[in-house]
Every structure is written in C-alpha cells, then in structure tokens.
Amino acid sequence: MPSGVVIREGATDILVPSDHSIHGPGTIKGSVFFNEQMAFNRDVSVMLLRALDRNLTVADAMAATGSRSVRIANEVPGTEVVANDISPEAVSFIDANIELNALSNCRSSNRNMHSLFAEESFDYVDLDPFGSPVPFIQSAIRGCRRKGILAVTATDTAPLAGAHAVKCRRRYQSEPVRGYMCHEGGLRILMCTVARELAKFDRGMRPLLSFYADHYFRTYVQIVEGAEAADSALSRLGYLQYDTETLERSVSPEKDAVHRYGPFWTGPLHDPEILSRMSHLGLSDERRSFKYLNLWRGEIDTEVFVYDMSELSSHVKMSPPKIDEFMEFLNGHGHAAKSHVSPSSFKTDIPLRDLLSLYREFSPDAVR
Numbered sequence: 001m002p003s004g005v006v007i008r009e010g011a012t013d014i015l016v017p018s019d020h021s022i023h024g025p026g027t028i029k030g031s032v033f034f035n036e037q038m039a040f041n042r043d044v045s046v047m048l049l050r051a052l053d054r055n056l057t058v059a060d061a062m063a064a065t066g067s068r069s070v071r072i073a074n075e076v077p078g079t080e081v082v083a084n085d086i087s088p089e090a091v092s093f094i095d096a097n098i099e100l101n102a103l104s105n106c107r108s109s110n111r112n113m114h115s116l117f118a119e120e121s122f123d124y125v126d127l128d129p130f131g132s133p134v135p136f137i138q139s140a141i142r143g144c145r146r147k148g149i150l151a152v153t154a155t156d157t158a159p160l161a162g163a164h165a166v167k168c169r170r171r172y173q174s175e176p177v178r179g180y181m182c183h184e185g186g187l188r189i190l191m192c193t194v195a196r197e198l199a200k201f202d203r204g205m206r207p208l209l210s211f212y213a214d215h216y217f218r219t220y221v222q223i224v225e226g227a228e229a230a231d232s233a234l235s236r237l238g239y240l241q242y243d244t245e246t247l248e249r250s251v252s253p254e255k256d257a258v259h260r261y262g263p264f265w266t267g268p269l270h271d272p273e274i275l276s277r278m279s280h281l282g283l284s285d286e287r288r289s290f291k292y293l294n295l296w297r298g299e300i301d302t303e304v305f306v307y308d309m310s311e312l313s314s315h316v317k318m319s320p321p322k323i324d325e326f327m328e329f330l331n332g333h334g335h336a337a338k339s340h341v342s343p344s345s346f347k348t349d350i351p352l353r354d355l356l357s358l359y360r361e362f363s364p365d366a367v368r
C-alpha cells in the first residue's frame with residue numbers, strides 16, 4: 001500500500017499523498033495528484049449521478065488517486081466503475097482506495113485513455129485532465145455509449161476567460177471575451193467545443209449541468225444520437241457583440257464586424273428537471289452544494305450572458321445597491337435572478353435602457 005494520509009469526503013475514505021494541493025488549480029506535489037478543493041467538484045458528480053437514479057457503467061478516464069471513482073462507486077447505488085490512469089503510481093493509490101472502502105463495484109485500469117476508449121464504452125465518462133481537455137475530448141466521446149453522459153473539466157481558465165486570448169484561439173478556435181462576462185464566456189466556449197466535437201460523430205447534446213467554480217469550468221452533457229441532433233446543437237452556437245462604452249450586447253448566429261467574440265454555446269447550461277432531483281444531503285460540503293443547487297435552479301437559463309453590479313455601477317457612476325434587494329426590485333419590472341458565476345452577477349430579460357434607469361433609481365446615491 002502506498003504511504004499517504006486518509007481523508008474523508010462524503011461517505012468515503014480516501015488515501016491521498018501526504019503532500020497534496022489544498023487550494024487553487026493544484027499541481028502534482030507528490031507522485032500522484034490530489035486537490036482537496038476539488039471535493040465540491042466530486043460532490044456535484046455524486047449529486048448528479050444519484051439524481052439519474054439508474055444503473056450506470058462509469059469510466060473515470062484520468063482518475064489519479066481514484067478519489068472520484070471510489071466516491072461514485074461507494075455513494076451512487078447501481079454503479080460499476082472503472083478507475084483509469086496512465087500512471088502506475090496512481091493505480092497503486094486507486095487499488096488502495098478500492099480496498100479501503102471494500103468496493104466490489106470498482107476496478108482499476110492502468111491504460112492510456114485513448115486506447116481504453118478505442119476498445120470499451122460506458123454510460124458515463126468523466127474527463128478531468130490537467131489544464132485543457134481538448135486533446136482528450138474525441139477519445140472520451142468514443143468511450144460514451146449510445147445516449148451516454150460526458151462530463152468535462154477544464155482548468156485552463158486563463159485562455160478560456162480571455163487572459164491568454166492567443167492560446168484560446170489556438171486551442172478552442174474561439175475568441176474569448178474579457179471583463180465581467182469572461183467566466184460565462186469561458187464556460188460557453190468549452191461547451192461549444194464539446195458540441196463541435198460531438199457533431200463530427202453525428203451526435204448532439206443536451207446540457208444537464210454546467211458551471212464555473214473556483215478555478216475551473218465543468219459541463220455535463222447527455223449525448224443525443226443522430227445527424228439531426230448534431231445539426232440542432234450546432235445551430236445553438238453563436239457570436240457575441242459587447243460594447244464596453246454603452247454596455248450594449250447581442251448574440252448572432254453569424255460572425256460579423258461587431259459580433260466578433262466566440263463562437264459560444266448559446267443554448268441552456270442546465271436541465272431543470274435533473275436539478276430538481278439533485279440533493280445536497282450526505283455530501284462532503286453540504287452547505288456549498290445546497291448554495292450552488294439553489295443558484296443553478298434559480299438562474300434565468302434563457303438569457304445568454306450576465307450583467308454585473310460593478311459593471312452597472314461604474315457605467316452609471318453611482319454606488320451599487322445590495323444585489324438581493326436589487327433582484328427583488330427588478331422582479332417587480334420583469335424577470336431577474338442571480339447567476340452562479342460570481343456573487344455580483346445576474347441575468348435579466350429587462351432591456352438595457354430600462355435596466356440602467358432602474359439601477360439609477362435604486363442606487364443608494366439616488367435622491368429620493
């Protein structure tokens with residue numbers, strides 16, 4: 001058995017290297033990667049797979065210590081899990097974790113994920129690489145059975161959120177947006193990439209849950225089989241116009257002189273039905289899981305791209321009101337709700353001109 005420390009996440013014990021990452025994107029500190037902060041990411045997998053409420057074959061393509069694999073095998077009834085990693089050191093942790101939790105529904109695999117998915121396919125495939133998932137998405141798609149579910153993490157936040165635009169163009173063939181929309185933009189570029197890769201196989205997608213948290217983007221999509229579904233997914237890609245002087249924004253299916261950011265996925269981020277069946281109970285961080293569940297459930301998923309309280313405040317040159325009170329006020333004039341991407345962001349169907357005058361009216365600086 002490899003040496004390390006045993007931590008508890010949810011209902012599962014996990015042996016991890018003593019020298020592991022606690023915060024941030026995480027680096028390999030010992031021989032095998034583990035990041036405590038990703039416990040929430042693993043919690044979400046458990047919540048979502050439990051909500052599907054059916055027997056599933058699962059492949060954790062890049063399992064490292066097998067933390068996600070053993071949590072799924074232990075905490076989601078009806079799962080048969082393959083915990084795969086290319087590194088033999090990782091597999092010794094995976095084997096130890098299978099034994100530690102006495103799991104008969106989880107087995108380790110020491111393969112390059114590309115060759116694993118050339119031979120085997122699964123109902124659910126999880127892709128959690130270091131940095132960009134782009135080099136691995138095609139193989140992961142091959143590894144998804146008919147109508148399977150694909151989950152993808154991207155930790156290359158700087159390119160996707162526009163801090164390294166050149167890298168984003170190269171990797172994702174998309175123009176990222178900077179500023180207050182950058183995290184929603186990054187998430188939608190990742191989803192656009194998944195849709196375009198699926199389309200090459202005559203497959204479309206229905207997003208189940210997609211989010212930005214901490215330092216990473218994550219999307220879960222249900223594959224919809226057929227050329228028609230692929231075309232329909234491609235029809236949800238679009239380009240953004242954003243004028244930082246006026247705050248005007250619009251989305252167009254075609255690229256033109258002003259709609260120059262993107263392409264982005266412009267369809268929904270979530271499936272409300274699956275969200276309604278997800279529960280935070282018994283997870284590693286119940287409070288955080290409950291908070292995000294409520295944010296995702298409340299989000300206006302028909303609107304593409306958030307506003308931000310600071311963006312409006314610097315535009316109208318007035319202090320921002322409290323966001324919860326402002327949402328309540330806006331809901332008297334249209335539909336508005338907070339977004340999960342940042343504590344100061346929200347979406348609304350109220351036209352920009354009206355939104356700005358409502359903001360001026362509600363700012364604490366307003367003369368009443």
Ligand SMILES: C[S@@+](CC[C@H](N)C(=O)[O-])C[C@H]1O[C@@H](n2cnc3c(N)ncnc32)[C@H](O)[C@@H]1O
Binds near residue numbers: 033
């Ligand atoms: C970020 S870590 C995975 C973290 C893990 N999912 C967790 O929740 O702790 C990425 C892992 O991918 C593995 N890896 C890299 N390339 C691979 C490949 N081609 N096939 C399989 N595993 C690979 C690395 O050995 C590493 O353990």
